[in-house]
Amino acid sequence: MEKFILNGKLVDRSEGYVDVEDRGYQFGDGIYEVVRVYNGQLFTNKEHLDRLYLSAEKLSLQIPYSAEELTKQLQELVTVNQLNTGIIYMQFTRGTAPRKHQFPETSHLTFVAYTNEVERPIDHFEKGVSAILVDDIRWLRCDIKSLNLLGNVLAKQQAAEKGCYEAIQHRGEIVTEGSSSNIFIVKNNELLTHPATNLILKGITRQVILKICDEHQIAYREETFTIDDLLHADEVFMSSTTSEVTPIIQVDQQKIGNGTPGALTRQIQKYFDQEIEKQTKQVETTTEK
Ligand SMILES: Cc1ncc(COP(=O)(O)O)c(C=O)c1O
Numbered sequence: 001m002e003k004f005i006l007n008g009k010l011v012d013r014s015e016g017y018v019d020v021e022d023r024g025y026q027f028g029d030g031i032y033e034v035v036r037v038y039n040g041q042l043f044t045n046k047e048h049l050d051r052l053y054l055s056a057e058k059l060s061l062q063i064p065y066s067a068e069e070l071t072k073q074l075q076e077l078v079t080v081n082q083l084n085t086g087i088i089y090m091q092f093t094r095g096t097a098p099r100k101h102q103f104p105e106t107s108h109l110t111f112v113a114y115t116n117e118v119e120r121p122i123d124h125f126e127k128g129v130s131a132i133l134v135d136d137i138r139w140l141r142c143d144i145k146s147l148n149l150l151g152n153v154l155a156k157q158q159a160a161e162k163g164c165y166e167a168i169q170h171r172g173e174i175v176t177e178g179s180s181s182n183i184f185i186v187k188n189n190e191l192l193t194h195p196a197t198n199l200i201l202k203g204i205t206r207q208v209i210l211k212i213c214d215e216h217q218i219a220y221r222e223e224t225f226t227i228d229d230l231l232h233a234d235e236v237f238m239s240s241t242t243s244e245v246t247p248i249i250q251v252d253q254q255k256i257g258n259g260t261p262g263a264l265t266r267q268i269q270k271y272f273d274q275e276i277e278k279q280t281k282q283v284e285t286t287t288e289k
Contacts (some may be wrong), residue, residue, distance in 0.1 A: 024093025
């Protein structure tokens with residue numbers, strides 16, 4: 001039987017329940033993270049936990065575990081569930097309290113984590129995906145990885161109804177990010193992506209890509225770009241923990257470039273694969289000692 005973590009303890013998945021007055025359930029008052037697992041090992045776990053603590057701080061949530069304690073719990077979960085390729089989903093809510101909007105005087109955070117098998121979307125990496133453009137109707141704190149995802153849900157639903165994989169959001173003329181990804185465009189061999197302000201989530205995959213650019217002298221700017229820039233870009237790709245570096249070859253029925261994944265996108269995918277290999281190898285070496 002698959003296990004999950006409930007408030008620091010490993011329990012059977014069937015034993016889990018959410019109190020009707022859990023603030024995550026009623027208000028979306030909580031935060032979450034998704035960590036990729038490759039070869040049974042956590043990828044960019046430190047970066048995800050750093051962002052988790054930052055989201056917690058922005059919402060005055062006190063996570064009762066250190067990063068080391070949390071990592072140990074997550075690693076144990078992956079081991080008992082014998083997860084090879086997949087994800088860990090974890091969330092902290094402000095806990096259970098009588099329903100009032102303001103923070104309760106006393107409450108204990110509810111912590112839940114579980115694993116799912118998720119294969120790498122190789123077909124998407126190779127062929128690319130289509131997207132639509134939608135108005136960004138979300139709140140102004142998209143930098144917090146909060147449980148409130150209704151704006152994102154509605155955007156992704158519109159994409160799904162049009163047979164597309166992602167919805168690219170924009171505020172006026174400015175492209176912000178995908179419904180569950182960051183967006184990059186390539187023009188004249190230079191990458192452009194929205195700066196990490198309150199209007200987007202500072203993606204971990206985005207950070208890895210920018211590190212790759214620094215290491216391989218690929219030019220980039222963290223600057224806003226317009227819908228017109230997007231539609232006339234040489235290449236477009238999205239980045240996220242589960243989608244990694246996925247080429248976008250069509251937006252609102254319009255082909256991007258020649259309608260196939262671009263050369264620089266492919267190069268970055270290759271470097272990203274190397275990063276996965278490097279990180280999983282490093283962990284193996286540590287375990288061997
Ligand atoms: C709104 C949004 N932006 C960006 C991302 C990409 O972030 P990461 O690369 O950390 O998965 C996500 C991931 O779920 C997201 O939901």
